[in-house]
Amino acid sequence: MANTIRSRLTKKIDLSDEISSFTFEAIDGVFDAFDAGCHVDVVLGPDLVRNYSVWEWQQDRKSFSVAVKREDNGRGGSLAMHHLQEGAELEIAGPRNNFPLQSDDQPVVLIGGGIGVTPIYAMASELKKAGREFRVYYLVRSKEHAAFHGLFKDLDLGANYQLHCDDTDGYLDLQAFVQSYPENTHYYICGPEVLLKRLQDVSGEQVRGIVFFERFSAPISSAEVDNTAFTVVINSTGEHIAIPSDESILSVLNSKGFDVHYGCSSGLCGSCITDVLEGEIDHRDSVLDDEERAEGDCMCVCVSRAKSEVLVLDM
């Protein structure tokens, strides 16, 4: 992976039974500036790169922390992270931000569900420092899963912070919830797909503001689409490369020695966005917005494919 910085794990602490915080420090060089909502790509093995939201960082751009939930039946990234010991060295790329806070003065409501709280905590921390008004809701199954509760308490947000536990408080009534905020509210939400879908369902009719959201798992229906084969052309060399129906552009290009930057491999992080010069894209990511899709000049090569027979990539 290109543009990585060798980094050392300097602190690993358990925030709950299943969530740990990992603080990394650059061994040489500095990262680009961190901001609320950003993530980094952690290289955990030759074919194991995972992107994690940054929840705190130092202004010297050398040190930052991510929090990772251990998924015993996941794809291996979280277990690899949890097996790391302090002192471990690895490559890290980024930060990159697909989920930035807007700099205007609209009312802000932050909603973090489960481990999706990590960028939400960073936003709360930044908004508090900037003296802006906001409310934050932390949604968890039960209090023992509320790994960031103590950190939020330390922010001293008073009544503007609310912990919502499904087991004692029931499911949050999103409809009533969004109706209680003014028309120009900006909602920032990160959480499980089911939570995002519930808010999107409600938002069609009820939300009188703008919803910004970030996924950490693929949309529910993304696996149900048929794939066809097509060809990509590398613009700089004219090389034609066949993409079979059962492989992604990313995997084919990297198997042929191209060094395409990537993170989640699931259309969630934007690390693999590649410029497209010709051809019609079949967008399947959760990163690009409607305007970027309509422009048709870039794509996430990890999941998106071609509607035309040929795509010309600016590589």
Ligand code: FES
């Ligand atoms: S690698 Fe994350 S969007 Fe493609």
